[in-house]
Amino acid sequence: MSADETCELLCLDTVKAERLRHDLPGLDALTSAAEAGKALSDPTRLRLALALRDGGEMCVCDLAWVSERQDKLVSHHLRQLRGAGLACSRKDGRMVLYSLTGRGEALLAALTAAAGVAR
Amino acid sequence: MSADETCELLCLDTVKAERLRHDLPGLDALTSAAEAGKALSDPTRLRLALALRDGGEMCVCDLAWVSERQDKLVSHHLRQLRGAGLACSRKDGRMVLYSLTGRGEALLAALTAAAGVAR
DNA sequence: CTGATGCTCGCACGATCGTTAGAATGTGTA
DNA sequence: TACACATTCTAACGATCGTGCGAGCATCAG
Numbered sequence: 001m002s003a004d005e006t007c008e009l010l011c012l013d014t015v016k017a018e019r020l021r022h023d024l025p026g027l028d029a030l031t032s033a034a035e036a037g038k039a040l041s042d043p044t045r046l047r048l049a050l051a052l053r054d055g056g057e058m059c060v061c062d063l064a065w066v067s068e069r070q071d072k073l074v075s076h077h078l079r080q081l082r083g084a085g086l087a088c089s090r091k092d093g094r095m096v097l098y099s100l101t102g103r104g105e106a107l108l109a110a111l112t113a114a115a116g117v118a119r
Numbered sequence: 120m121s122a123d124e125t126c127e128l129l130c131l132d133t134v135k136a137e138r139l140r141h142d143l144p145g146l147d148a149l150t151s152a153a154e155a156g157k158a159l160s161d162p163t164r165l166r167l168a169l170a171l172r173d174g175g176e177m178c179v180c181d182l183a184w185v186s187e188r189q190d191k192l193v194s195h196h197l198r199q200l201r202g203a204g205l206a207c208s209r210k211d212g213r214m215v216l217y218s219l220t221g222r223g224e225a226l227l228a229a230l231t232a233a234a235g236v237a238r
Numbered sequence: 239c240t241g242a243t244g245c246t247c248g249c250a251c252g253a254t255c256g257t258t259a260g261a262a263t264g265t266g267t268a
Numbered sequence: 269t270a271c272a273c274a275t276t277c278t279a280a281c282g283a284t285c286g287t288g289c290g291a292g293c294a295t296c297a298g
Contacts, residue, residue, distance in 0.1 A: 020174045020185045025237045027162040033234035038160035043146040043153045066139045094295040103233040110229030114222040115152035118144045213265040
């Protein structure tokens with residue numbers, strides 16, 4: 001591609017390419033969407049999200065038992081799901097109860113559908 | 120949690136917890152779903168997916184121009200989208216044309232809806 | 239007040255990732 | 269056949285990530 005960068009476009013007409021380039025959101029605008037994708041990009045975390053989908057609201061120690069993972073790791077992952085807006089939490093005495101948000105359920109449904117698993 | 124691991128369940132009845140634990144897919148089964156999430160977890164790659172959504176089928180050099188990224192990097196990311204089943208490619212002479220799969224479009228729609236961007 | 243429980247936080251380690259760069263491959267053209 | 273173009277592949281680097289561990293905090297029960 002030459003220095004002025006518009007003379008070697010081969011497949012797109014220039015108007016369409018200019019429009020695409022202009023309309024594409026910047027990387028900053030996509031950070032939260034990318035974070036949502038990242039939140040469910042780890043099999044352990046994805047499995048915890050499925051446990052919340054199927055089991056409803058649960059505390060860390062129950063999720064730890066259900067997923068056969070240490071409670072500290074489960075707590076770590078749940079905080080990432082919450083940070084990405086896919087889960088929320090409330091305290092009940094010394095326990096913290098987590099559940100999926102609407103966004104979390106929708107994204108989980110799309111992800112499992114896309115991969116054809118756990119629907 | 121004690122050694123026999125069922126005596127400290129506090130919030131769930133044991134039957135429900137046993138069923139959840141039993142029914143949760145294993146990590147292996149979730150790998151492809153996690154890979155789909157991972158494929159869209161990078162802002163640059165997500166942006167390329169959006170460009171394909173809006174622009175239809177495109178070659179690497181056009182996507183490089185539209186996204187203002189080097190063609191080698193674009194090629195690298197497109198191969199990851201394809202590997203995750205979210206994009207597909209066909210050759211046209213020396214060029215390779217990429218487009219989103221149905222799964223890719225569905226997951227992209229869910230991800231952008233979940234984050235409230237680029238819809 | 240003390241000890242136990244549930245959970246979070248900070249740190250470290252090995253693994254993975256995004257980007258860059260150079261080399262290599264496939265295809266088209268003269 | 270040689271050169272150019274489009275794309276891919278391999279390797280390296282700095283950054284990030286998942287997991288494990290010990291310490292710390294909040295809450296509850298005795």
